[in-house]
Amino acid sequence: MSHIPEHYFSTQGLGNFTQVLLRARQESAQQVCLHLLSSHGQDLSLTYEDLLQRSLRYTRALVKQGIQSDEVVIIILPHGEDLVASFFGTILHGAIPSIMPYLTEKLQADQYLSALQALFAITRPAGVITYADFEEQVRIASAGGPVREVFVAEEIHSSQFQEKPAVALSSRELKGLDRPPASIVLLQHSSGTTGLQKGVALSHQAVFNQLESYSQALQLDTRDVIVSWLPLYHDMGLIAGFILPLLLRIPLVLLSPFDWVRAPQRLFHAIHRFRGTLCWLPNFAYNFCAQKIRDRDLESLDLTSLRAVINCSEPMHWKSHEQFYKKFQPYGFRETALSTSYAMAENVFAVTQGGIDNNVTVDTIDQQAMIGTQKALPVTELSSETKSEAVPVVKMLSAGRPIAGTRIRILSSEGQELPDRQIGEITLQSNCLLTGYFHRPDLTEKALINGWYLTGDLGYLANGELFVTGRKKDLISVGGKNIYPQDIETLASEVDGIHPGRIVAIGIFNEDIGTEDIVLIAEIDDDTDCFSTEETELIRHERIAREIRQRVTQGSEVALRQVYLVKRNWLIKTSSGKIARSANKAKYLEEIG
Amino acid sequence: MMHTDIIQGLSGYISGQILKQPGLLINPDDALISSGLIDSFHLVDLALFVEDAFGVRLDDTELNAGTFDTLSQLAELIHQRAA
Numbered sequence: 276m277s278h279i280p281e282h283y284f285s286t287q288g289l290g291n292f293t294q295v296l297l298r299a300r301q302e303s304a305q306q307v308c309l310h311l312l313s314s315h316g317q318d319l320s321l322t323y324e325d326l327l328q329r330s331l332r333y334t335r336a337l338v339k340q341g342i343q344s345d346e347v348v349i350i351i352l353p354h355g356e357d358l359v360a361s362f363f364g365t366i367l368h369g370a371i372p373s374i375m376p377y378l379t380e381k382l383q384a385d386q387y388l389s390a391l392q393a394l395f396a397i398t399r400p401a402g403v404i405t406y407a408d409f410e411e412q413v414r415i416a417s418a419g420g421p422v423r424e425v426f427v428a429e430e431i432h433s434s435q436f437q438e439k440p441a442v443a444l445s446s447r448e449l450k451g452l453d454r455p456p457a458s459i460v461l462l463q464h465s466s467g468t469t470g471l472q473k474g475v476a477l478s479h480q481a482v483f484n485q486l487e488s489y490s491q492a493l494q495l496d497t498r499d500v501i502v503s504w505l506p507l508y509h510d511m512g513l514i515a516g517f518i519l520p521l522l523l524r525i526p527l528v529l530l531s532p533f534d535w536v537r538a539p540q541r542l543f544h545a546i547h548r549f550r551g552t553l554c555w556l557p558n559f560a561y562n563f564c565a566q567k568i569r570d571r572d573l574e575s576l577d578l579t580s581l582r583a584v585i586n587c588s589e590p591m592h593w594k595s596h597e598q599f600y601k602k603f604q605p606y607g608f609r610e611t612a613l614s615t616s617y618a619m620a621e622n623v624f625a626v627t628q629g630g631i632d633n634n635v636t637v638d639t640i641d642q643q644a645m646i647g648t649q650k651a652l653p654v655t656e657l658s659s660e661t662k663s664e665a666v667p668v669v670k671m672l673s674a675g676r677p678i679a680g681t682r683i684r685i686l687s688s689e690g691q692e693l694p695d696r697q698i699g700e701i702t703l704q705s706n707c708l709l710t711g712y713f714h715r716p717d718l719t720e721k722a723l724i725n726g727w728y729l730t731g732d733l734g735y736l737a738n739g740e741l742f743v744t745g746r747k748k749d750l751i752s753v754g755g756k757n758i759y760p761q762d763i764e765t766l767a768s769e770v771d772g773i774h775p776g777r778i779v780a781i782g783i784f785n786e787d788i789g790t791e792d793i794v795l796i797a798e799i800d801d802d803t804d805c806f807s808t809e810e811t812e813l814i815r816h817e818r819i820a821r822e823i824r825q826r827v828t829q830g831s832e833v834a835l836r837q838v839y840l841v842k843r844n845w846l847i848k849t850s851s852g853k854i855a856r857s858a859n860k861a862k863y864l865e866e867i868g
Numbered sequence: 869m870m871h872t873d874i875i876q877g878l879s880g881y882i883s884g885q886i887l888k889q890p891g892l893l894i895n896p897d898d899a900l901i902s903s904g905l906i907d908s909f910h911l912v913d914l915a916l917f918v919e920d921a922f923g924v925r926l927d928d929t930e931l932n933a934g935t936f937d938t939l940s941q942l943a944e945l946i947h948q949r950a951a
Contacts, residue, residue, distance in 0.1 A: 538912070
């Protein structure tokens with residue numbers, strides 16, 4: 276075994292992704308770096324040599340069509356070999372890839388197209404790589420815009436291409452070799468129309484700094500095997516479940532999110548088969564895996580190889596850990612493998628890591644003090660016993676300590692640094708922060724104050740560990756995705772009988788599924804038809820509710836849990852006429868009891 | 869079991885357990901998956917229900933609109949396999 280050295284990239288004189296890939300190919304050409312598993316057809320194992328050669332097909336296609344290094348290339352492909360090859364092929368050319376979710380059968384084409392157009396308008400990509408079935412749509416979305424070339428993966432995949440020996444790859448040929456460390460290597464977007472306006476631009480150096488620090492926090496070594504089902508268009512999947520292993524030469528086993536959601540046991544079969552040691556999951560996946568897998572589908576599996584399953588990317592709950600542990604303990608899953616992390620695309624990925632060399636700290640605090648005075652007052656075992664009836668408590672899972680090179684401060688709403696155990700906004704400073712939001716200096720300026728990034732998340736520090744308690748901004752966190760409520764409201768407002776400005780989308784935590792449910796509250800007009808009866812009213816309401824659900828499911832990555840129809844003037848507005856989300860959430864919770 | 873009984877059972881489960889709108893009427897020919905009425909996270913629930921209620925196992929590779937997209941298509945599938 277050998278630990279990943281502390282300054283992996285700098286001590287080897289590696290300054291950009293292309294240099295790293297060529298070095299890996301030079302030293303470990305025949306090492307299998309990636310196992311792509313598929314529910315239909317053949318599994319595929321790629322060596323560094325394979326990975327490079329397949330990526331070079333894309334590089335060549337980009338060169339041929341005159342895409343310049345420094346230009347953005349949007350990638351819209353299903354999970355698989357071409358997604359991987361086009362991503363690295365773009366980087367080898369020195370261009371900037373950004374992976375977008377692809378159109379699934381339920382997403383409505385027109386919604387998706389308008390989202391794409393919004394993305395093109397801000398990001399101004401020079402090219403788009405997609406699959407044949409979607410080419411036409413992309414061409415429509417690109418018309419009159421900045422996109423000069425639409426590439427079809429199937430054509431590039433099967434293109435005749437002379438394989439190049441390593442020595443023949445010079446910087447004259449591979450523009451990616453000359454990219455300075457501070458240049459942008461990739462863009463990451465979050466979900467929805469609003470999220471698409473904010474492309475997080477990351478430099479080679481920032482990613483390297485993150486990987487160097489994070490590999491130390493994980494105590495990563497060459498015996499590790501990473502198994503992931505996460506999509507590559509989110510930071511957790513892209514960094515932890517893709518770039519980190521491939522750049523650090525840790526074997527990666529990749530499943531498609533599409534396969535996982537239909538048969539979550541596939542993840543555990545992969546862990547068993549490849550002796551997986553590390554896996555990242557959003558909180559809801561702990562519940563999902565614990566509840567939706569039949570024991571017979573886990574028979575004779577051995578999960579003892581797992582040394583860390585890392586809960587990340589949405590609020591973490593100890594009950595989810597408990598459920599997961601109970602379900603998988605009979606198959607050798609160890610409690611010490613339960614780990615946590617606080618991460619975000621703006622810091623490349625990890626901000627903190629917990630539970631690697633010790634168990635995750637659970638902080639039992641006074642619920643009333645937390646809500647009322649914004650203080651995290653620990654309730655000791657003894658006092659909770661003596662006055663267990665009197666003191667409702669919250670069990671908080673620690674997100675661990677900041678990784679090397681990242682510092683955290685908790686600020687009051689006035690911008691003052693707060694002491695331990697006081698809840699405020701989490702801000703951070705690090706050597707791996709984003710360069711900026713791509714083409715959005717206005718947003719960048721708002722988010723970064725004196726070099727500190729304002730996360731919009733709320734939390735507290737205790738003994739050097741971070742506890743995340745909630746959010747300052749209105750984002751709804753569902754199934755590991757951050758959803759902007761205004762995107763949901765816009766979709767719902769397209770339904771006949773619903774008016775913009777008279778709807779509100781809120782997120783309500785559902786302990787059973789381990790993530791938030793989205794509830795949409797909408798005011799509807801009284802039926803003016805004097806002949807209407809209670810029954811026709813009911814049918815009308817059902818129609819509206821159903822159309823709203825359908826609109827939202829087809830136009831976004833999420834589904835609504837409930838559509839709550841109310842009479843006019845039910846919704847509480849602020850003095851400036853805006854919908855007050857938290858007040859309406861409180862009113863809703865009170866009404867439904 | 870009658871085709872209509874299967875449809876009724878499925879419909880009751882989907883409106884009550886998945887959509888949490890017990891009163892909702894789902895027509896046998898309404899699109900379920902392609903319309904987005906059932907999102908991907910609930911497909912596995914539906915498969916588990918079908919197995920428990922009708923003793924028919926659906927493979928995960930079958931959980932898409934290409935195999936069934938309406939109550940009557942799913943009922944037909946169940947009917948065939950149960951026979």
